[in-house]
Amino acid sequence: LMQLFRPLDLLGMVYRTICQGLVDMDAMFKLIDTKQEVVDKPGAKPLQVSDGTVRFENVVFNYDDDRKILHGLDFEVPADGTLAIVGPSGAGKSTIARLLFRFYDPQDGRILIDGQDIAEVTQHSLRGAIGIVPQDSVLFNDSIGYNIGYGREGATQAEIEEAARGAALDGFIAKLPDGYDTQVGERGLKLSGGEKQRVAIARTLLKNPPILILDEATSALDSRTEDEIQATLAKISERRTTLIIAHRLSTITHADEIIVLNEGRIAERGSHRQLLVKRGLYADMWKRQAEDQREKA
Ligand code: ATP
Numbered sequence: 635l636m637q638l639f640r641p642l643d644l645l646g647m648v649y650r651t652i653c654q655g656l657v658d659m660d661a662m663f664k665l666i667d668t669k670q671e672v673v674d675k676p677g678a679k680p681l682q683v684s685d686g687t688v689r690f691e692n693v694v695f696n697y698d699d700d701r702k703i704l705h706g707l708d709f710e711v712p713a714d715g716t717l718a719i720v721g722p723s724g725a726g727k728s729t730i731a732r733l734l735f736r737f738y739d740p741q742d743g744r745i746l747i748d749g750q751d752i753a754e755v756t757q758h759s760l761r762g763a764i765g766i767v768p769q770d771s772v773l774f775n776d777s778i779g780y781n782i783g784y785g786r787e788g789a790t791q792a793e794i795e796e797a798a799r800g801a802a803l804d805g806f807i808a809k810l811p812d813g814y815d816t817q818v819g820e821r822g823l824k825l826s827g828g829e830k831q832r833v834a835i836a837r838t839l840l841k842n843p844p845i846l847i848l849d850e851a852t853s854a855l856d857s858r859t860e861d862e863i864q865a866t867l868a869k870i871s872e873r874r875t876t877l878i879i880a881h882r883l884s885t886i887t888h889a890d891e892i893i894v895l896n897e898g899r900i901a902e903r904g905s906h907r908q909l910l911v912k913r914g915l916y917a918d919m920w921k922r923q924a925e926d927q928r929e930k931a
Pocket residue numbers: 653697698703721722723724725726727728729730
């Protein structure tokens with residue numbers, strides 16, 4: 635009997651890991667051939683993105699019956715603008731990103747893109763409009779070229795190479811023994827955290843979505859790699875509506891709005907400057923991170 639359950643258990647684990655890590659769900663569903671929790675409404679129409687405004691209206695969400703995770707959130711990410719979400723571990727930051735990608739539906743309230751409720755449109759069109767650069771990307775046991783090209787079906791070699799340049803991966807690939815044909819993943823070359831993130835950026839460049847979710851890694855990369863990746867991310871988020879889940883405040887000082895989330899509620903909101911003047915939670919976090927930086931230096 636255990637032999638029967640173990641694979642099921644493993645599937646469950648893979649599923650949960652993916653939900654948590656904001657990996658490309660469509661890919662994983664193809665891999666593990668299982669059902670999605672959220673299904674298209676009958677007659678759902680494709681999402682029509684005009685300028686890419688994202689709105690959360692009184693969004694209430696819980697994973698289980700006994701504990702509310704988000705308690706009625708209201709915010710807007712303006713077209714081509716940037717909204718950053720910060721807050722302590724477990725505050726609900728990644729949950730917001732999972733809801734926007736519609737891994738789950740809220741129990742109350744609505745999430746709108748250009749005025750369309752995302753629960754009413756096809757998932758295919760919704761997920762096609764949103765690019766995610768996750769904390770940790772899954773690499774397939776295949777060539778690095780395949781892993782980048784996965785961002786868009788039918789991408790040509792020239793497009794893959796252009797995306798690699800955009801993600802500043804081209805220099806790294808040029809040094810690999812078989813270039814773009816080098817095998818990566820568990821059974822091939824293992825990439826560092828920074829390199830994997832660049833693969834995710836390259837995939838996103840190929841996908842070219844109007845809306846972007848950046849889920850900043852908690853584990854720090856070395857500071858030079860970090861700076862380089864930040865510069866690349868800043869470039870790809872230009873002219874796209876961007877939601878950043880941030881751990882380092884230094885990366886979001888430019889955001890149009892910063893939301894400080896605490897236990898599923900907005901504790902503070904405003905621009906970096908406005909929040910510093912408030913001398914509240916954000917100002918404390920800023921001070922603490924600055925002190926940590928000084929200690930490391
Ligand atoms: P971190 O900064 O540590 O990534 P976060 O702010 O992104 O944290 P979330 O991942 O959104 O936090 O989680 C919010 C709360 O929801 C946590 O208390 C977490 O335990 C709970 N939670 C997350 N995923 C699930 C799940 N699949 N089932 C049940 N509870 C969950």
